[in-house]
Amino acid sequence: MTDTPKIELRNVTKRFGSKVVLDNLSLVVPKGKSLVVIGGSGTGKSVMLKCVLGILRPEKGEIFVDGENVLKMSTSEREQTLRKFGMLFQGAALFDSLPVWQNVAFGLIQGRKMKRKEAKDVAIAKLAKVGLGPEVGELYPAELSGGMQKRVGLARAIAADPEIIFFDEPTTGLDPIMADVINDLIIDSVKDLGATALSITHDMASARKIADEIAMIYKGRIIWAGPRSEIDSSGNDYVDQFIHGRATGPIKMDVLKP
Numbered sequence: 679m680t681d682t683p684k685i686e687l688r689n690v691t692k693r694f695g696s697k698v699v700l701d702n703l704s705l706v707v708p709k710g711k712s713l714v715v716i717g718g719s720g721t722g723k724s725v726m727l728k729c730v731l732g733i734l735r736p737e738k739g740e741i742f743v744d745g746e747n748v749l750k751m752s753t754s755e756r757e758q759t760l761r762k763f764g765m766l767f768q769g770a771a772l773f774d775s776l777p778v779w780q781n782v783a784f785g786l787i788q789g790r791k792m793k794r795k796e797a798k799d800v801a802i803a804k805l806a807k808v809g810l811g812p813e814v815g816e817l818y819p820a821e822l823s824g825g826m827q828k829r830v831g832l833a834r835a836i837a838a839d840p841e842i843i844f845f846d847e848p849t850t851g852l853d854p855i856m857a858d859v860i861n862d863l864i865i866d867s868v869k870d871l872g873a874t875a876l877s878i879t880h881d882m883a884s885a886r887k888i889a890d891e892i893a894m895i896y897k898g899r900i901i902w903a904g905p906r907s908e909i910d911s912s913g914n915d916y917v918d919q920f921i922h923g924r925a926t927g928p929i930k931m932d933v934l935k936p
């Protein structure tokens with residue numbers, strides 16, 4: 679018997695008007711693995727994550743978390759399922775008006791009704807996990823560098839010890855060294871929690887580092903998926919063009935020539 683995947687999308691189609699953004703997309707994220715979806719801008723990566731989170735509803739297909747079809751759940755069942763998720767948003771998405779510790783503790787206080795004192799202790803412990811001292815907890819997001827903001831975003835993502843973590847462009851906008859620090863923290867946090875990770879990125883260095891498995895999305899479909907070790911010998915011209923960042927190849931960019 680095979681293990682039930684942690685997340686599975688089966689033949690998911692999502693349109694906006696006449697535009698098909700996810701086109702019969704299927705993807706399996708095995709339990710305890712880190713799967714990274716790579717692909718160019720506008721190929722449907724964020725829409726895919728939003729469908730799993732229930733922010734968008736696909737017209738067709740099925741989405742399973744631990745074998746349960748999330749598209750058929752009641753609101754309360756869905757809320758219960760969402761508790762399994764932690765999320766590191768693109769740009770960290772911190773609340774500017776709240777000090778760092780309250781940003782990290784937000785879901786614990788609001789969602790899980792944890793007492794403020796206890797939630798603050800958890801927040802400080804999670805900040806320590808991402809290499810930030812308790813004094814950082816008292817600062818406001820505007821007082822932090824981009825790399826520190828990402829680390830705070832990561833501390834928030836792991837605050838409630840999630841079973842599944844989504845990383846949306848975790849290294850975008852960071853210098854290569856800070857990007858690698860974040861990659862290492864992602865690997866450590868996922869390992870610590872025994873979590874399943876689903877990430878989306880354009881950053882091949884990050885994908886190579888944090889992925890057990892890589893899937894490439896193109897025009898709303900998964901055109902290749904396999905172990906990280908096989909990406910360089912995929913035999914797929916689209917994958918080759920993307921991982922080497924070549925302007926010429928089968929992938930055409932919608933760029934107007936002057």
Ligand SMILES: Nc1ncnc2c1ncn2[C@@H]1O[C@H](COP(=O)(O)OP(=O)(O)OP(=O)(O)O)[C@@H](O)[C@H]1O
Nearest residue numbers: 694699717718719720721722723724725726878880
């Ligand atoms: N709410 C929406 N309404 C209409 N179109 C949308 C909506 N959300 C996304 N789209 C369209 O769906 C397509 C895919 O968007 P998506 O954000 O998933 O791309 P992406 O692969 O995440 O790109 P990037 O890497 O640039 O973030 C885009 O053409 C986008 O304009």
